[in-house]
Amino acid sequence: MGDLRKAELHRFDSLRDALSSSLLMRILFIGTGDIGLPSLEWLLSTPKHEVVGVITQPDKPAGRKLVLTPPEVKVRALAAGLTVLQPPKIRHIVDELKAFNADVAVVVAYGQILPKSVLDVPRLACLNIHASLLPRHRGASPIQACIREGDAETGVTIMFMDEGLDTGDILIMDAMPILPMDTGGVLHDKLAVAAPASLERALDLIAAGNPPRTPQDNALSTHCGKLKREDGRLDWNKSAAELELLIRAYNPWPGTSCLITGEKPAVLKVHRATVIEGDACPQPGTIVSADPKSGLVVSCGGGLLKLEEVQGEGGKRLAAADLLRGNALEVGTVLA
Known part of the structure; x- marks a missing residue:
């Protein structure tokens, strides 16, 4: 019993010393x-x-x-x-x-x-x-x-x-x-x-x-510096690799977007994209593929960018293939 008591006292002293130090x-x-x-x-x-x-x-x-x-x-x-x-x-x-x-x-x-x-x-x-x-x-x-x-x-x-x-x-x-x-x-x-x-x-x-x-x-x-929403506007003159990094970096804020041109221009938000192999068109921003099977592919200042996840104006965030099933985006359309 004496040895047990000494052990308990030693433990108490060690704890006290640790706390005091x-x-x-x-x-x-x-x-x-x-x-x-x-x-x-x-x-x-x-x-x-x-x-x-x-x-x-x-x-x-x-x-x-x-x-x-x-x-x-x-x-x-x-x-x-x-x-x-x-x-x-x-x-x-x-x-x-x-x-x-x-x-x-x-x-x-x-x-x-x-x-x-x-x-x-x-x-x-x-x-x-x-x-x-x-x-x-x-x-x-x-x-x-x-x-x-x-x-x-x-x-x-x-x-x-x-x-x-x-x-x-x-x-x-x-x-x-x-x-x-x-x-x-x-x-x-x-x-x-x-x-x-x-x-x-x-x-x-x-x-x-x-x-x-x-x-x-x-x-x-x-x-x-501090980011502003306009910093997320996609400049298709940049390379596909630069734009893929920008899209990842600015997700979720300030987000990245472009403009679908035409009679009724509409904003298209881009949430995810990947760089793919292929030759870019002479005019950056041109849609080179727009069907659910091959996906939504855009020509850049260097290379091609496949838009994987997007959001139409006033719509929900969707896989690009799902967006294409309900929206007619034509090959040759130039995104601003």
């Missing part, structure tokens, strides 16, 4: 986009750290009826009983941020540039979760950019924030391959799920003290 850090979460939700969920569930507050963008109108809708980050934070602030400009609430007494701020897809007055608020660091392998694809649309540019891989970067746009020193980078069927939406979800593991390692390094910092090589940087 770990640093429970106070985390201020700053984010708006859904890509940050898995990271917020992990922060709420881990015993390592305490989320002391959440900063997100104001509620915005959404849907056809423009109903005022909160970010999902806000919904989750309120469900967890957290204080949520939604300032139009974060620089106006520096005093409120200081009141959280945060050790680290974790920023992901917030939607505002943070000034130095905000970056200086957390005691240890202001970390950003970025969805690319920096310095490539700095800016607002790195997920779409890496597919559009034909990159073989992407990943999650955790960096120390500075006043520049994604220019801070790198703490951690974790790469993942871009698969041939990955769309912007699929890759968004993969990176969102991967981010918490990277964040955990980054916070462990911060807690341990003297975390590594690797300056970025600005000579290797590229920039990708």
